[in-house]
Amino acid sequence: MKFDRRTALMGGVALGLASRAAAQTAAPATPASPHLTFPDPAETIDLWPAGAPGAPETLPVETVKERSTDPAFNDRYVFGISRPRLAVFRPERPNGAAVMISPGGGYSWVVIDKEGYEMARWLNGRGITVFVLFYRLPHEGWAAGPDVALSDAQRAMRLIRHRADAYGLDPKRIAAMGFSAGGHLCADLMTRFDARVYDPVDAADRLSARPDAAAPIYPVISMTAPTAHAGSRKNLIGEAASPALERAHTPSFNVPADAPPAFLLHAEDDGSVAVENTLMLRAALRERGIATETHLYADGGHGFGLRLAKGKTVEGWEHLFHRWGQGQGLWA
Template sequence: MKFISIKRYLIVVMSLTVFGCASKERVIELWPEGKIPNHIKTEEKEVHEQTNILRIKNVQTPTIEVFLPDESNATGKAMLIFPGGGYGLLAYDWEGTDIAKFLNNHGIAGIVVKYRLPSDKTQTKKHTVPLIDAQRAIRLVRSRAEDWNIDKNEIGIIGFSAGGHVASTLGTQYNKNVYEPIDKIDELSARPDFMALIYPVITMGEKTHKGSKKKLLGENPSEALVNAYSNHLHINKETPVTFLVHAIDDKAVPKENSEFFHGLMSTQGEGMSSLYLYKKGGHGFSLAKEKPHLKEWSKKLISWVNELESD
């Protein structure tokens, strides 16, 4: 009997070990060592601050963190997640890993992108850096789609606040040449198949979030640079179908950001966008778990994603 107990114990331990390995989140660097584009090596260190939210600053090594749903309910769809933080930090769990786990519950792979933030110390053309990392991230996911049980034609993106600006930049400028290819991964398409923009920064004009604009473009950017990163101006027939959410009382990022994008999707794009405006909600509400009237946005997102057809 004692032998049987020990044997059973070992089987349980081995099973738990295997399960742990299978379910463990994968963290993968975007770039091979020493080949990060537009990167100046300095003594600057990446900072992680954990209070009620995990805030990451001074990102030095951009990564993706991969959360895969259980195979039994996997839909084959995936979404890359771009947390916000005004281009000064990343609200990494609040608008990142929490979102990935939510998506997993609905059979969607959630991939959190820890992208570099604009920096005058570690970059030259700092305004190009978030897009550089975003393009690489979606190409990397597409290169691993088969390994992760993902349909390479059903890879979307979701971004919050300044992360929504990163996402909308990728969605409208996925084919912009912002770095030299370094390997076969860079031969793959960087076009998202669909995108969700949650209280996003879209324009760099009058209705922008001033903090994000300053961090990304500097103190006195030229009109050309402002237009280059006002993403509603870059919508065309190839812009992916888009889901937008904004609160009317958002004091940080005016609702007009989402309205500009939605409006031009109907004229310059294929008209394939859905905009949900909420009377109250403010800014930075993420999944809005404590706000019954507002948390419905996430249910609408899942329904919207599930209705999309693969190209």
């Protein structure tokens, strides 16, 4: 091997990147999981270099629980997130596009596998770089309260753009996707990407937090009964929230003229988050002239992700999303 100045410089860069990666907080994982179907992602990005802002006096303790006893798959969730971060999934042949996924969990916890890693691997297979967002939960005492998850989502989107060159990304082809309460976070980001919900900390915060496209999947949207998902509403704004607070955190009331194009999807037999949530967002986007593609299915229930969609009319929805992304020029 020829060793010259360029080789030395590149080696130094690689060493620096490796050191930075090693210093990041590992992805949430069960210390003694009875089974692990796929390896957990090894690469992560901490969102806040000096620690997450507005921490409670006693930090929540990060805890991971496994719900699956089937060795064929994992179904974990995490709560007590005090070090919000992105888990990075790099494809073998990156096409320059990225998707940031915010999994659901009713703002009680963040689902790891079903609405995070499984979709990330599917998108990786199509050349898309994926960042799974582990965001702070609003009921765990953070000063930002109902804006704490949005703070993490904005910061995460800016960091992805800031590091686009390092990941081989086009900073104008970065989409957001979210499921259930994570769909609320996705919709909150696509409508309030410009809201100042935290104080800037570095150069990344000079960049836009606006996703280039958004896909809220069976999302929580309404914060007003009876359409609201009661658990998400309680955890986000509290049971005694005023109508003004409900409105402030209902994305369909906050759609700006420059909101990104949206892909919406819901099963009409969803017994947890009523399909009216998606219809509210669709109507608001269309009223603003935002390009929107909507898919409603007769059956699928709630929380189907990829794996639980099989055998239902909603099966294969991910291919519709991928084709929609092609039409938006996000990927080929």
